[in-house]
Amino acid sequence: VKPRAQILLLASSVALGAWACVAENPVGAGDVAVDSRPPAPATADVSGCGDPVIPKVDESFADPMTRRGPTVYPPILGPAVERVLTVDGANDVTFTPLAPVAPPSAPLQLILLDSDGVLRLYFGGPAIAEGMTLPDFVSGGGVVVLEKPLAGQDADLVVTTVGSRAGRIAVGPHGGALVHADPVGTGVRTWNLYWSDGERDWSIIGGVDPETVVTLGRSLYCGG
Amino acid sequence: MGDRMPGSRRPFDVVARLLCALALALSAQLIATDIVRAGCYGSNEGAFRTYTGHLYARGVRSTVDLYAATPLSGQSAIVHPLQLASSSSADFLGWGTAKGVGTTGGSTNCPDDFSGWNVYVDGMAFGVYFCEQTYGALADTAQNQVFTIVHESSAGCAGAFDMYLNGVSKTCRVIDGTNGQVSAGAESIGTTETQLIDVHYESKNYNNPSTGWQPWGAQAGCANAGYRNRVLSSTNHYSEVAP
Numbered sequence: 001v002k003p004r005a006q007i008l009l010l011a012s013s014v015a016l017g018a019w020a021c022v023a024e025n026p027v028g029a030g031d032v033a034v035d036s037r038p039p040a041p042a043t044a045d046v047s048g049c050g051d052p053v054i055p056k057v058d059e060s061f062a063d064p065m066t067r068r069g070p071t072v073y074p075p076i077l078g079p080a081v082e083r084v085l086t087v088d089g090a091n092d093v094t095f096t097p098l099a100p101v102a103p104p105s106a107p108l109q110l111i112l113l114d115s116d117g118v119l120r121l122y123f124g125g126p127a128i129a130e131g132m133t134l135p136d137f138v139s140g141g142g143v144v145v146l147e148k149p150l151a152g153q154d155a156d157l158v159v160t161t162v163g164s165r166a167g168r169i170a171v172g173p174h175g176g177a178l179v180h181a182d183p184v185g186t187g188v189r190t191w192n193l194y195w196s197d198g199e200r201d202w203s204i205i206g207g208v209d210p211e212t213v214v215t216l217g218r219s220l221y222c223g224g
Numbered sequence: 225m226g227d228r229m230p231g232s233r234r235p236f237d238v239v240a241r242l243l244c245a246l247a248l249a250l251s252a253q254l255i256a257t258d259i260v261r262a263g264c265y266g267s268n269e270g271a272f273r274t275y276t277g278h279l280y281a282r283g284v285r286s287t288v289d290l291y292a293a294t295p296l297s298g299q300s301a302i303v304h305p306l307q308l309a310s311s312s313s314a315d316f317l318g319w320g321t322a323k324g325v326g327t328t329g330g331s332t333n334c335p336d337d338f339s340g341w342n343v344y345v346d347g348m349a350f351g352v353y354f355c356e357q358t359y360g361a362l363a364d365t366a367q368n369q370v371f372t373i374v375h376e377s378s379a380g381c382a383g384a385f386d387m388y389l390n391g392v393s394k395t396c397r398v399i400d401g402t403n404g405q406v407s408a409g410a411e412s413i414g415t416t417e418t419q420l421i422d423v424h425y426e427s428k429n430y431n432n433p434s435t436g437w438q439p440w441g442a443q444a445g446c447a448n449a450g451y452r453n454r455v456l457s458s459t460n461h462y463s464e465v466a467p
Contacts, residue, residue: 062332062353068303068318068346074405079280080311116403116433120312134314146312151383151402161398162352181351184314192351194400203400205313205351 048170049222052214054178055167061182061189073133073185076112076122085111100145100204101219103212119147123216125207135185138207143216146203153203154196169214171195171202172221178210193217279440283374283385283431284308284406290321290341290366304341306371306408308385310401317347317397319373319387321362327355340364345387349399359394374431375402406430 077084102108106124113119122128125142134144158177159166166177176195183189191210194203195217206213284306305320321341326334334344334355341364344357362369372388380386381396388394408428428440 062327062355068305068322068327068334068344068355073314074309074311078311078405080403114311118312118401134312138314144312146400153398153400157398158350161349165352166350177350179351181314182348182353184348190314190351192400194350203313 048172048174049218052169052211052218054210054214055169057167057178057180058164059180060165061180073135075131075133076120076128076137077130077132080114080116080118081112082115083113085113100216101223103216106141106143106208106212117149121145121147133185134205135188138184138190138205139186139188141207143204143206143208143213145216146205148201148203150196150199151201152196153194153201155194158194169193171214171217172197174198174221176214176217178214180210181205279406279430280311280403280433281308281406281430282403282433283372283437284408285370285372285374285429285431285437286408287368287370287426289426290362290364290369304409306373306406308373308404308406310399310404313351313400315348315350315399315401316404317345317373317385317387317399319345319371321369322357326357327353332356333358341366343389343394345395345397347397347399349397351400356395359389368426373406403433 074080100121100123102123108121108123109125110122110128111119112122121144122137123143123145125137126132126140128137137144155166155168155175155177158179159168162179166179169176169178171193174195174197176193179192179194181190181192188207190205190207191213192203192205193213194201196202202217204213204217206216286306288304290304303318303320303322305318305322307316307318309316320343322334322344323341324336324338326332326336327346332346332353332355334342334346334357337357340361342357342361343359344355345359346353346355348354370388370390372386372391374386374388376382376384376386376396380393384396384398386393386396408425429437430440432438
C-alpha cells in the first residue's frame with residue numbers, strides 16, 4: 001500500500017508547482033468584499049479552471065447572538081473517526097483518495113477516514129490537537145476538504161436549499177455552489193464550496209478567501 | 225476443648241463481618257455510581273446548556289414532559305432542543321420546543337412568542353442558518369412528547385434527516401453530513417439566565433450507525449434513562465437523575 005501514499009505525496013509535490021502557476025495573481029486573505037464586485041459574466045468561468053471569478057452572493061446572515069444552536073461542536077478527532085492518517089504515516093491507506101493540490105501557505109497536515117466512508121483532508125491552520133473543533137480550526141485559517149460517498153449533495157441541492165446565499169461556479173468540468181457561510185464559533189465566516197463529480201460528493205470549508213477555496217477544488221481537475 | 229478465649233471470634237462471626245463490610249462497600253459503590261450517573265452529562269450543566277454525550281449517531285430521540293416556563297420579556301428565550309451537530313462540517317440540526325424571543329436575520333421564521341412551547345426546527349445547512357416554528361405548539365403540561373431526528377436512507381426522506389413529533393414526520397432536512405454528535409437538554413438565550421425551566425426527560429436514545437437505536441444511558445456508565453434539567457435562578461441550577 002505504501003506506493004499509494006508515495007503517489008499521494010508525489011502528486012501533492014508535483015501539484016505544488018501547478019498551484020504556483022494557477023495562483024500567479026493570488027488574492028490575499030481578508031481582502032475580498034463580494035458585495036462590491038460586479039456580477040460575474042455568465043461565461044467567465046465556463047472552463048472551470050484558471051483564476052476563479054467569484055460569483056456575487058447574498059451576504060445577509062442570521063445574528064449569531066440570537067440564533068439557537070449547539071453550545072459546543074464535536075471535536076475533529078471525535079468518535080466518527082475510524083482511522084487517523086497523518087501525511088507522513090499514510091502507509092495504511094486502503095483507499096485511493098483524490099488529493100487536491102495544497103496551497104503553499106496551507107500544507108496538508110492530517111487525513112481522517114470516518115467509519116461511514118467520509119474522507120477529511122485538513123490543510124493549513126493550527127496544528128490539530130485533541131479536542132480541537134472545526135470552528136477552532138477554520139478560525140486559524142484552516143481549510144478542510146470532505147470527500148464523501150455519493151449522496152446527491154450536488155450544487156443544485158445546495159442552491160435549492162440556501163437560495164441566493166449560494167453562487168454557482170464551475171469546479172473543473174463540474175457545477176459547484178459557493179456559499180459565504182454564517183458565523184460559527186468565534187465568529188469566523190467560512191467560504192464553503194460544494195459539488196459532486198458523479199462518483200463522490202465534495203465540500204470544502206475554508207477560513208480563507210474564496211479564491212483559495214475554489215482554486216483548491218479546481219486543482220483536482222485542472223493544471224495536469 | 226471447644227471453649228473459646230474471651231474476645232476470640234467464631235468462624236461464623238468472621239464471615240458475617242466480611243459480608244457486612246462487603247455490603248457497606250457495595251452500598252458506597254452504588255452511591256458513587258449514582259453520582260457518576262448524575263454527572264456523566266455534567267452535574268453543573270443547567271438549562272442554559274445542552275447535554276453533550278459525545279455520541280456519534282445518525283439520530284437522536286427523547287421522550288419528555290414539559291412544564292411551565294417563564295422567559296423574561298424582551299431578551300430571553302427558552303429552548304428545549306434535540307440537536308445533532310455534524311462531525312465533519314459546522315452544520316447542525318435542532319428539533320424541539322421554544323418560547324420567548326425568536327431569531328433574527330437571515331432565513332429565519334422563528335418570531336418572538338412568549339405564549340407557549342412552540343415546536344421548532346432550526347439548523348445550519350450548507351453553512352446557512354435557518355429557523356422555523358410553524359409546527360404548532362405544545363401545552364405547558366404536555367407529557368410524554370417524543371421528538372426524533374433520524375437520517376433516512378430510504379422512504380420519504382431518503383438522504384435527509386426526518387424530524388418526527390410523536391411518531392409523525394413533520395419535515396425533512398438536508399445538511400452537510402449524514403451523522404454527528406447528538407445532544408439534548410435545555411438552554412436559554414439572552415443576556416439573563418433567570419428563566420425557570422423544568423423539562424423532564426423520560427428517555428433518551430441515539431441511533432447508532434451500525435446497530436440502530438440504543439438507550440443513551442447505556443453509554444459511559446450512564447445507566448439511568450431518566451434525566452431532569454431545572455434552573456431556579458442564574459446561580460442555582462442543576463441537573464439530576466430523575467427519581
